[in-house]
Structures are given as C-alpha cells and as structure tokens.
Amino acid sequence: xxxxxxxxxxxxxxxxxxxxxxxxxxxxxxxxxxxxxxxxxxxxxxxxxxxxxxxxxxxxxxxxxxxxxxxxxxxxxxxxxxxxxxxxxxxxxxxxxxxxxxxxx
Amino acid sequence: xxxxxxxxxxxxxxxxxxxxxxxxxxxxxxxxxxxxxxxxxxxxxxxxxxxxxxxxxxxxxxxxxxxxxxxxxxxxxxxxxxxxxxxxxxxxxxxxxxxxxxxxxxxxxxxxxxxxxxxxxxxxxxxxxxxxxxxxxxxxxxxxxxxxxxxx
Numbered sequence: 713x714x715x716x717x718x719x720x721x722x723x724x725x726x727x728x729x730x731x732x733x734x735x736x737x738x739x740x741x742x743x744x745x746x747x748x749x750x751x752x753x754x755x756x757x758x759x760x761x762x763x764x765x766x767x768x769x770x771x772x773x774x775x776x777x778x779x780x781x782x783x784x785x786x787x788x789x790x791x792x793x794x795x796x797x798x799x800x801x802x803x804x805x806x807x808x809x810x811x812x813x814x815x816x817x
Numbered sequence: 818x819x820x821x822x823x824x825x826x827x828x829x830x831x832x833x834x835x836x837x838x839x840x841x842x843x844x845x846x847x848x849x850x851x852x853x854x855x856x857x858x859x860x861x862x863x864x865x866x867x868x869x870x871x872x873x874x875x876x877x878x879x880x881x882x883x884x885x886x887x888x889x890x891x892x893x894x895x896x897x898x899x900x901x902x903x904x905x906x907x908x909x910x911x912x913x914x915x916x917x918x919x920x921x922x923x924x925x926x927x928x929x930x931x932x933x934x935x936x937x938x939x940x941x942x943x944x945x946x947x948x949x950x951x952x953x954x955x956x957x958x959x960x961x962x963x964x965x966x967x968x969x
Binding site for chain 2: 757802807
C-alpha cells in the first residue's frame with residue numbers, strides 16, 4: 713500500500729450525517745527539490761552509492777553531488793513533481809541520509 | 818576477529834574470543850542504547866515544511882520499523898552463530914548487506930551523538946569513551962569492507 717503523504721482532505725454529507733469535504737492541492741506545476749544534508753557519520757562512498765542506486769546517476773555525477781553535500785552542507789539531488797520528490801525523499805531517508813524537500817524558487 | 822569477503826560475494830566474520838562476541842553484541846546495544854530516534858533525525862530538515870505533519874504520521878513509523886528490523890536481523894544472525902563462548906562465524910550475504918550496513922550506521926550514529934568523537938582526541942577521552950571510540954572504528958571498518966567488496 714502506498715502510504716506516502718497526500719495533501720487532500722475529504723468532506724461530504726452522508727446518509728448518517730457525517731460531513732466530509734474535499735480539498736485538492738492544485739500547486740502541482742511547481743517543481744520540488746530533493747535536498748540531501750551533510751552529517752558526520754555517513755561515508756562519502758556510501759552517499760555516492762545511494763545516489764547512484766536511487767536515481768540511476770553515473771558515478772561521476774553522484775560523486776559531484778556528494779562533494780557538494782560535503783563542502784556546502786547540502787545539495788539539491790533531484791528536481792521534479794511533488795509526488796516523486798516525496799518518494800525519493802523517503803527512499804533517501806530509508807538509507808539514513810538526512811533529506812528534505814522544498815519548492816523551487 | 819577477522820572480517821573478509823567470501824567467494825559468494827558476501828562477508829564472513831570469524832569470531833575468535835569472548836571479547837569478539839561482546840563487540841558484535843554491542844552493535845545493537847549501542848544502536849538502541851542512545852535513545853536516539855534515527856527516523857526523526859534523518860527527517861529533521863523537513864521540520865519547517867508544510868507536509869511535516871503528514872510525514873510524521875505516515876512516513877516516520879515506516880522508517881522506524883525498517884531501522885528496528887535491521888537491528889533485529891543482526892541480533893538474530895549473531896545469536897544463530899553461536900553461544901558466545903566458543904569461536905564462531907557470522908556470514909553476511911549480499912542480500913543482507915544493506916541491513917548490516919544500516920545497523921552499523923545506526924550504532925555509529927548513536928555513539929557519535931552520545932560522545933561527540935569528532936570534537937575530541939583519544940588522550941582526552943575517559944576509558945568508557947575510548948572503548949566506545951574503538952567500537953565505532955570497528956563498525957566503520959566493517960562498513961568499509963561491506964562497501965568495497967559487497968555493496969558496490
């Protein structure tokens with residue numbers, strides 16, 4: 713079962729008197745960044761390997777992103793639609809990388 | 818203790834002394850003992866996001882479950898390897914390498930949070946801190962072997 717967060721609330725009046733309402737998130741066109749943050753424990757080789765595994769990046773690109781995390785404290789590793797950003801963020805966190813997502817400016 | 822890759826693409830840990838058994842058992846002890854919520858930690862940068870509430874409710878329990886499962890599997894593998902007195906062997910298959918790497922990472926993370934090794938020198942450490950530092954280095958070594966010979 714897909715249990716990723718959904719930005720949706722349902723409300724409607726049923727026979728039993730329950731009120732439900734639907735609120736859809738319409739800001740689907742705004743791209744989202746997936747951001748990996750530096751930490752003192754994860755090995756540089758491991759971070760590179762995880763980026764290659766999750767995004768299918770070639771080693772050179774993944775290593776460059778890893779170096780950016782290491783030197784700047786954070787790096788945008790992917791940009792795209794929100795649902796996929798949530799999925800990738802969850803995947804990276806499952807690999808114990810400090811990760812967040814943010815709207816592109 | 819010896820740690821070496823196997824011909825089948827996994828890793829073998831030879832446990833030779835009671836001290837080796839103790840060090841291996843410390844993996845889950847260290848990881849669980851710090852009172853650190855790793856799921857909270859890896860998702861901490863999301864705290865300001867508008868979806869943080871949903872993340873807490875739906876994603877974090879799943880992450881916690883997978884992190885706990887890693888430690889459970891490591892404990893089971895060590896228990897299966899022997900009684901803690903006689904020499905034994907722990908085999909880490911290629912399929913299990915991710916969970917071992919993750920469990921070792923949890924142990925290192927917990928020790929780092931508790932003792933802050935990166936800002937201390939060996940001379941300044943108490944005997945307890947030094948012992949934890951050596952365990953952390955051992956976990957790091959096993960992780961490095963896993964990375965070089967199994968995960969890549």
